[in-house]
Amino acid sequence: xxxxxxxxxxxxxxxxxxxxxxxxxxxxxxxxxxxxxxxxxxxxxxxxxxxxxxxxxxxxxxxxxxxxxxxxxxxxxxxxxxxxxxxxxxxxxxxxxxxxxxxxxxxxxxxxxxxxxxxxxxxxxxxxxxxxxxxxxxxxxxxxxxxxxxxxxxxxxxxxxxxxxxxxxxxxxxxxxxxxxxxxxxxxxxxxxxxxxxxxxxxxxxxxxxxxxxxxxxxxxxxxxxxxxxxxxxxxxxxxxxxxxxxxxxxxxxxxxxxxxxxxxxxxxxxxxxxxxxxxxxxxxxxxxxxxxxxxxxxxxxxxxxxxxxxxx
Numbered sequence: 001x002x003x004x005x006x007x008x009x010x011x012x013x014x015x016x017x018x019x020x021x022x023x024x025x026x027x028x029x030x031x032x033x034x035x036x037x038x039x040x041x042x043x044x045x046x047x048x049x050x051x052x053x054x055x056x057x058x059x060x061x062x063x064x065x066x067x068x069x070x071x072x073x074x075x076x077x078x079x080x081x082x083x084x085x086x087x088x089x090x091x092x093x094x095x096x097x098x099x100x101x102x103x104x105x106x107x108x109x110x111x112x113x114x115x116x117x118x119x120x121x122x123x124x125x126x127x128x129x130x131x132x133x134x135x136x137x138x139x140x141x142x143x144x145x146x147x148x149x150x151x152x153x154x155x156x157x158x159x160x161x162x163x164x165x166x167x168x169x170x171x172x173x174x175x176x177x178x179x180x181x182x183x184x185x186x187x188x189x190x191x192x193x194x195x196x197x198x199x200x201x202x203x204x205x206x207x208x209x210x211x212x213x214x215x216x217x218x219x220x221x222x223x224x225x226x227x228x229x230x231x232x233x234x235x236x237x238x239x240x241x242x243x244x245x246x247x248x249x250x251x252x253x254x255x256x257x258x259x260x261x262x263x264x265x266x267x268x269x270x271x272x273x274x275x276x277x278x279x280x281x282x283x284x285x286x287x288x289x290x291x292x293x294x295x296x297x298x299x300x301x302x303x304x305x306x307x308x309x310x311x312x313x
Contacts, residue, residue: 003073005077007044010037010038014034015067019057022056049062091118091285092138093141094129094138094141095142096123096124096141096142097122098122100248101245102272103249105292106118108291108295117284123141125201126143126201126202129141130275139276139280141276143202143272144270145202155277156275156278157276157278159273159274159293161272161273161293162299163299163301163306164246164247164272165262165268166244166245166263167260168259168260169243169259170234170259171258173238174240174259182262183265185214187216188215191241193242194219195230213307218243227250230242231252235256235257244260266305267303268304274289
């Protein structure tokens with residue numbers, strides 16, 4: 001059985017008004033249209049819903065039984081429409097990982113705009129993120145763009161929002177552990193271990209260029225057991241160090257004695273960009289873009305390095 005929502009809405013309006021004429025005025029249709037809709041609903045249900053009286057129209061016993069269900073049908077329909085209506089659903093943003101700089105940017109946005117509902121998701125690779133933006137599954141994604149030979153589709157917009165300085169992370173027994181800062185040239189010959197660098201990702205393209213530019217050695221061997229296992233290994237292995245972003249939020253046991261050391265001459269910075277579909281009308285997306293633009297500072301600053309394929313500001 002198919003129930004037409006306009007017909008159900010007409011029934012509820014007539015039940016509330018007690019008169020077809022008043023229901024017609026409320027719905028901005030003719031009284032004849034109301035009568036036809038009610039008659040069609042009665043034929044569909046196989047029962048009489050109203051009894052005509054001198055005072056108007058009164059619900060039959062069947063009409064009284066159907067009324068609460070009719071109201072619920074309309075409520076469900078309204079919730080369904082609201083869930084996808086522009087500006088009424090949460091803004092859905094991909095931040096790649098929970099501890100990275102993009103998550104910090106979104107937390108800052110939420111502090112400034114606590115009334116904007118957010119859904120935060122974590123998608124691994126840029127192809128998945130771009131596909132999700134184009135399908136409407138997400139509204140935006142933080143990425144480093146564009147990788148060599150893989151330009152963004154024409155309907156995807158991007159803007160650089162943060163240049164995040166890299167730091168060297170060492171254990172307490174590493175040869176550079178006591179340094180207040182380290183030049184990139186000083187890292188030549190040292191083993192940098194980054195098991196999370198997966199070929200084909202934008203961060204792999206970034207570190208490939210970093211290695212080629214400065215003659216460094218980055219090892220991505222072994223399974224990636226996550227940041228906690230990485231910290232344990234670096235803390236216990238004097239010959240290993242790793243790179244991480246300045247805004248990466250990590251907590252480690254006091255006994256690890258890990259050091260986060262700034263890199264200089266030049267400072268490699270990881271470029272974070274926001275990606276979105278050019279036809280996305282969600283008003284909160286415009287608010288997010290304006291917020292990030294206002295907060296962006298020091299992009300392409302003197303003394304920093306990024307690969308030449310990175311989208312300029």
